[in-house]
Amino acid sequence: MDINKLKNLNAFISLTSAVKTGETEPAGAITYALADNICTTELKTTCASFMLKAYQPPFGSSAAQKLKEKGALLVGKTNMDEFGVGAWGKSSYFGAVKNPWNEKHTAGSGAAAAVAGGAVTLALATDRWGELRQSAAYCGVMGLKPTYGRISRRGLIDCAPSLEQLGIIARNIADLASALETISGNDPQDPTSYKGDVPSYTDQLQERVRTIKVAVPESWADAPYMTKEVKEAFANGLGRLNKTCFQVETVALPHLRQSLITAVIIGAVEAFSNMANFDGVRFGLRAKGNHLQEMYRLTRTEGFSSEIKQFLTFGALISSGNYYNDYFLKAQKMRTIIKKELDQCLQQYDLILAPTTPFKAPLLGDGDNVNNESLLPDSAASYTAAANLAGLPAMTFPLPSPGTDRLPTAALHFTAKAWDETLLLQTARLLENEQE
Amino acid sequence: MKLIGLGEDIKQAAWDARINLSPEEETALERQLQNILRQAEFLKENEIYNAEPTHYPYTQQNTLREDNPSPSLPLDKVLENAPEANEIYFLVPRIVE
């Protein structure tokens, strides 16, 4: 592991003492990183926010605990956009994370950078409308967001509970499958966690797969800010899919393009409510105020980044007065329509395939057209948000980078039926074998 | 399209979220909002009226917890992260404005 190499990238917010003192890891141990909105008792959990700069949770994440019990070694907590909202590299209190392939570009998240840069075997991070998958794509690694409920959310500092989940980033499919097997399963502390059995993902990786029926939405190239290079790379990737393994057809998924706005509205309202506990009373930052309500305002004004403040204000607005029925409630209804559309498609096809993002990792600073766009709506999530709305498992798989700097251009994004993570892993295994 | 008064609505929403936005932030948010609300026009289509809202990603039912006490946090852990507390209480500034 080369942590020092990653220092420049700003991938980590904190490191465990084992790493700092240069101790060598136990032979063969799996190393992992946690995005810094996943609670641990051994390290502070900051959510990359000034608000929580010194927060020490009195309990840890159930999923991380399972990894620890398996003997995996925690290396550190990774940087991200504040509270993990977005993968732009704009709002972290600790600064942006640079892409290991080209430091002028964002990595999307420290978790993806740490995995891509080789600092850890795998990382756990969160995915609200696609942040985990986007950043994995930006860094050329694999990222899986399982079915909603597959992994306990206990100990995850989330913003949008009905969309947001823990997921896994890894360089190879064997590590990813093994980690998923370890951290999945029912947690009595999380009422939304799934009560069914956890399949043996590593064993199933070896199974022979029949021909996989893949649906590609006919609107796949229509996302705002879709770049020519992503279009070409994705079309190229489609063309190279092994015809004996994959049977690809184009389908109409007319509501897919509404998923971004729908998810942003729902996510903002939930965040407005979910983040109301940041009030300067029990934990975190407190600003001086002459009275209670003023203290709340000054604390939240000082503690949150400009992006989060606008995001929460948007959530407060879109759930107020007439907006509530006209937008928030309607978005919840649109969610039903999108969910139904995906479910119906997945009755006929095994997977839905699209690009992960419409563009490659944006440039840091103001150098990029895309990057001048603000968080709302998050155009990077054009293809990823639907899986969050429907609670479906989805995975990004990197395509080879033609560029000289090897900065990844595009990635394949697969969505499967609820609870069918197995097929996603098997698909990734097939693609991995072909690339080797 | 309901964009008249958006600036006022943003001010009220920020107030409700206990956030002070700078004039620049208000302007930036207003621009984003106009963009979003324009793109959200599809929410006015008829097909949506008849759909049931989805509040939960899937329909697993809740589990009921037996009414058996479990340990609470020790007091030092409870107050450990409090920005202002005495030995037993959290402290807040005056309630009345």
Added chain:
Amino acid sequence: MPEFETVIGLEVHVELLTDTKLFCGCSTAFGADPNTQVCPVCLGLPGGTLPLFNKTAAEYTIKAALALNCKVTPTIDFDRKNYFYADLPKGFQISQFFHPMGKDGFVNVNLNGENKKIGIHQLHLEEDTGKLSHIGDIMSSPISSVDFNRAGVPLMEIVTEPDIRSAEEARLYLQKLHSILCYLGISDCKMEEGSMRCDANISIRPMGSTELGKKTELKNMNSFRSVYRGIEYEVERQRTIVLSGDSVIPETRHWDEAKGVTRAMRSKFVSADYRCFPDPNIPPFPASAAWVEKIKDTIPELPDARHSRFVEAYGLPPYDAEVLTTSKEMADFYDGVLACYNEPKLASNWIMSELMGLLNAAGLEITESKITPAALGKLLELIGKGEISGKIAKSVFEEMFNTGEDPALIVEKKGLTQISDADTLHQIVSKVLAENPQSVEDYHGGKKKALGFLVGQIMKETKGQANPQLVNDLLQEKLRD
């Protein structure tokens, strides 16, 4: 002078008697040290707020919904009511805004012998808040301290329709509700300790009008009496305002028990828009018909049913039945007495006058009585069989009340058995007549009063143990001779 009609709706909050909080395993025990019954869930710590729904709280609320004749929701879910306040850890309260646990019920109250139905608009379950303490009062306190022990304790809110027409009706409703909830054993309903709280929405309107007048919300009434007094005061205040040509300002008012007035509270904490939406962290739970039926089976006989049974099966006057059924413990006691000795009216008299008299004087609850229902039954049996007189029985009763001893033992120990043996009495009567020739003469001379004197002498001779009827018969018989 125009006549007014008073329109009142009550909102009653009741803390449920569960062992743990609504969404976490923290204890709900009263009186613990501040902030010792809290955890990441009820403190609203980041990443720790996944709510785990308490089964007993659900069952208690369904029980209450059924007992108040409500329709039970087919699916239990919860919503977030969003606002910022120092006693609210998460910045939202988990409540039931869209689907209350129960809807459209009613409570019967006895209004001057007539039955009146008070409609229950809805009944729902929510989290209680923490507790603030101030230096001096809230207006001047420069700093306040927060104890979150109470935050997350299950709280049931019961909202009536605006069916209540007077302070007296409000009090009757509240007493009846209190009685029903205590019968169910789901809350200790102590207004003084805050486990039962009552707010009143009050307005007046010209008699015959169907429109509602401007209402005020009255808070801080900590007993049945203060609910009555607060409403009386507020109605009169509104009357005066309207009669003087002004209109009532819709506002929240505080009842000041000491001064006996209501005062306007600035509505500074009230948000105009709570933005209620379903809590995504709490999946819905179906309240299956079988489950609800099972809960129904655990509901004991409620005050109304018991009242009817006492009147119809025992032939009690409605007044007696009302007094005896107000508390479940009292009614259980009464049933217990009858199980030993079935003289309904005699038992009711003894409980309502003797037992309640002594309990009140000693400041005790029926549950603290040393006299068991079986013991009282035995005492009544001794009276009924003529073994002791009513007068003796009262002193035995007092002894039982103080010591809890068995009545038969007391009677035996003190030799209090009534003398009903004709031979024994015969001798005593002869002796008394012999000792009082003047009275015998007076009697024969037409002074019937002399008979009373002679009876008194015989009772004195027997220390009150003579059977009075027998004495009378014997005396008359002898005097005829």
